[in-house]
Amino acid sequence: MFLSGFYGHQAAVVRGPKQPFLMETIRVDPPKKMEVRIKILYTSICHTDLRAWKGENEAQRAYPRILGHEAVGLVESVGEGVTDLKAGDHVIPIFNGECGHCPYCTTKTTNLCQTYRVNPFKSVMENDGKCRFSTKDGEPIFHFLNTSTFTEYSVLDSACVVKIDPNSPLKKTSLLSCGVSTGVGAAWNAANVQAGSSVAIFGLGALGLAASEGARARGASKIIGGDINPGKFDKGKEMGMTHFVNPKDISKPVHQISIGKGGK
Template structure:
């Protein structure tokens, strides 16, 4: 049993508060290199920071892209990746008054300070200082890392979170307190994938009852879009993916029609136009592929169609459109974290999930101990998992 808990399982941080913690972390030393389970020294939280014991973490395609080194901005090593998780606050730093030891929390890569002009605006969920930033590799407070090797080498942070470790240090702006009765196992999914997809349907697109939707890419985010569209009463939800196994899960999450581009001799958007009488009302691009983005855009109805970009585009290619192609009434918008304001809006979404509005269990396809993180990544690469949940607790 971890020293954070007593023999009967009661929370007790007295042994660790204010001290450097030596714990297990999955360290990446270079692009595509194997994860190495190492003893990592984790500093106490500084001003406006919290230290969290991670109990569950899962793997997103963004983690996979970063591990491969596909984005130049993410090439800082050694590094601790991971950004989808849930845990318990072990200790808090100076100035933290709205959270305390023992609180149940989820980290968010797109933070919310609550004080800047962005956070005070209803027009955006970005934050001036704590928005998602793959260039950022250290803490906001002093520009230093809180992770160290046993011989004193710095280990860099990732996406404001770094959850592939037993204890992590987070800026207060990047931590969301949730109901202590919520099952942390499921709540970890709200750190990224499910919130991003459902939020894109509810908040970014504002999908209307009776509308039609096309989703390009049926990973966890795409299927979360489907769930969000279903809950909004969309009459037709078309899923597009080259992996036919995704269609089975898709049916459980509201998808009504399926298209495998490999089975077609014509562009997907032409097929969708025929199926829907001119195109869908909303399309969602969840692959990060510019050619797929073009198909998603033209799968919407001219005059009013809206395409939401959710995929992470690591390629240097620019948008695959001529400016005049935007003059037919179709619109294109990007969505970060489903347009949820993390700290002010995510707790309510978590409560909705607790009441069963969103079936989070359907997104967890595998569960493994933390030490098998490489196996979990392989499952994602092979297209066999949506979310593989890693257990960090004993």
């Protein structure tokens, strides 16, 4: 399905470090070869977006820009050569895509893909080094982390789009793009949690809770959650945590909980 570019859709555009997000009417070009244009249904915000908005790393600054990298949407149109996706498919954008043919993608280290690995310096499309977003006057609007989801429509490389079950709960599915996959991945890949393990997780935000779910799925026997906000402990229990510590009033080292008796 090939459609022309269109002007008249809204996006939250950042025009400088710590500048307010501006709801602007933009043009979204059609997808080129091996690209996909998707309609964003739900998007969430991550601390990485906040850091980019602040412009903490001067070398990574590129404005005006559309941030956002956690979302879920529908395929609106596809470019030449895209055969595994079609209009109407439910998808999530991913900032860490897979080309499928580089030395990393042909092994088990696809997260290091030579073309689509995480690259905060990248602000244009891989195909031609240009933007698919622009203002009415033709001013380019830069991309972010291969995704840019704070917009009604976005154009991505097909390597950065994953088809999902259409029955998935869309309001929650956007978290799979980063928060859930990062936390679960930390438990499964980085820590390689084994059945019967004792695990300590410091910080019970979205990533910490996802890491707990990953540890529970691997069969960890003790999952110790640490946070200075005890109000998060109930949610931690729902995600599989068995013990809790508050660094402000802890009376013994965490390892005594992990290998001995006790815990809160």
